Amino acid sequence: MNGESAVVFVVDDDSRVREALSDLLSSMGLRVVVFGAAQDFLEYEKPDTPACLVLDLELPDISGLELQQELAANGPPIVFITGHGDVRSSVHAMKAGAIEFLSKPFGDEELLRAIEAAVALDRAARQKRSELVELKRHYDLLTPREREVLPFVVSGFLNKQTASGLGTSEITIGVHRGQIMRKMSARSLAELVRMADKLGIARPE
């Protein structure tokens, strides 16, 4: 594993399974935190590191599928484990974005592959999330006027066209454009266009 060290959360109400998984994952060199109930996991203060959730499908308080819905996009990728192995539940889980659906008992390689995939996914998502945060921070530096100008710039309008569109002088637009490039740390117009895309900025008609 590269980069930040990942953490594996395990939620299973069976203490034997919790102990075994904790031991196995430790022997793989992973950080493990185990929970006996979904609620405990929800209340847990999670570290800001790539993570994955190994979740028992059948839990006494709320079921694994319910927890999956509750976490939605905010939670770490989920590897489901189940003692039932019934098809309907697994279809639901996979459709809802589960990484893997493992039937108990499962091998260590299966589990490790699933966890690695999940962590990689989380790492990527986290990467993506942190870039966007950076972009937003830059975007927040722009003045309201500059935010008005940005869509015209990234849409390939000439300064003159933009000035007439916004009812100002060509010179003023040139100044705004320079400020935008600087504040957004964009080295080229092409890079600025990609940034605007990531930020989801709408193009003028």
Next chain:
Amino acid sequence: MRPSGWQETFEEANVSEEHFRTLVDTIPALVWSARPDGSAEFVNQRWLDYTGLSAEQALRWGWTAAIHSDDRRSLIEYWRSILASGEPGEFEARMRRFDGEYRWFLFRGMPLRDATGAVVKWCGTNADIDDRKRAEIDLRRVLDSIPGLVATNTPTGETELVNRQMAQYFGRTVEELKGWRTLDAVHPDDLPFVVSTIEAWMRSPGATGPFEFDLRLRRDDGIYRWFHLRALPERETDGSVVRWYHLLTDIEQRRQAEETIRASELDLRLTVNSIPALVNILTASGEIEFTNQPLLDYFGRTLVELHGWAGSDVIHSEDLPTVMAAWKHSVETGTPFDLQHRLRRADGLYRWFHGRILPLRDQDDRIIRWYSVLTDVDDLKRAEEALRQTQSRLAQAAQIATVAELSASIAHEVNQPLAAVVANAHACLRWLSAEPPNLAKAVESAERIIRDGKDAGEVVRRIRALFSRAEAERVALDVNELIAEVVHLLDREMAKRHVGVSMHFAMDLPPVVGDRVQLQQLVLNLLLNAIESMDSVLDRPRTIDIHAKRRSGNAALIEIRDSGAGLRDPDRAFEAFFSTKENGMGMGLAICRSIIEEHNGELWAASSQGGGTTFSFTLPLKTGTAP
């Protein structure tokens, strides 16, 4: 007084009249003579002394005044009859003594004839027979008061003496009966027997009897009546019979009563023989006294063959010890016998019978007889057995159905420890193959493998027990433990359906006796029922309360209370095919009932206060558990 005619006689005999007179007066007898017309010519002094009459009073017809008035007329008639016939004669009549007392005398008269044979005179004596006559009268009185016909016979069968009853019966006078052979009156059907019997008595002079038999005798009016004859021989010193004394007792009524009884007995016998059961009457000690025809037919034996028969050879060898013990108990305690066992039919086939034997007691409460009825219950037994097997198979089917329903839970139960074992094994390998190997951690992992492996084994054992259909066995069981095991099996199911369970067990509850698997099935069915009944409950907690405690009467009481919708008709809940569930067959509770009945317990349902249903059942505690 000068008797004429005598003189010549005495003269011829050369006896003086004086001497003759002295002689006649000295004879210790009453002597007289009469003329051919019957009038008295002479009476001796003793005659006069006895009657107290004078010669003048007695002579001619004066003597008749001394005769008892009852006898006088018949005596005179008789006297006239022999005077007419000229034959000697004798007659008994009472004659008054001088003091007025009457005594019996035998009057004897003899004609005296001349050379031509004509009667010239009658001579006679009156002998005092009073003592004999009175004895005879007494005897007659005795004989006539005997309630029966009395007769004496000569060894050749001629009648000598009969009593009045006899005379009346045959409608003859005592005189007529004398010399009559009574055999004439014997019923023709009885005659050969009577003759041969009497001849047999004759042939064995040493026989002592009793000489008796029953016979029919024809009455005067031609009707035959039954008599019981008792005969007694009078013997000479050499043993030869000189006389037979017979007493004939009229037994017609008894005979008729016997006939009635015989008819009713026959009727009873016909009835008993048409009873579709084997009927037996035994003596107090258990010997066969009577059996009906169906019994003889079943065993293919005759009543004679059954004499002294204990029956042990037809009782199935497996049942014999129980039957013998029960019968011994009944004989010893006088209590009725009630047992089912197999009996071998004549063709060797065994059939099941329900045997019941009741004692018949006399006024002193002593057993005088046993009445035994054996009812063939073979078909019933087979039907019962078939029903039991069906129920058993049904229970098994239900068990499998339940197991199928629980398969997800069961899979989870098994897979859970298995997952732990596999994970631990992998961890163990990783700890061992690490650089450097982490032996301490590897040991920990290995220890958990063993622990969880055992767990898995335990789960498998429990599930096998649920599946297994061994013959029902009776063992001591801890109810609390049994319930807890089933509840544990349902943990997941209940969690999934948001059902909370609380158990309240009396810790000092003694063990019950039963079949573990069946009772687990029972508890499982009741719990599943409770869980399912709460599926529709959304507005309140879904709870199951289980109570196990001791109930009076040496039983354990188990209550399972749910917070479900409650039963609309608790009494019908246990009927087969009665279900309030859409998908239910309605067999679950019916099976519960059959299980509890097999355990001699009770099972009932009632609506709980505040909603829901309480299912309760009892199980007998192991005997010997003191309250």
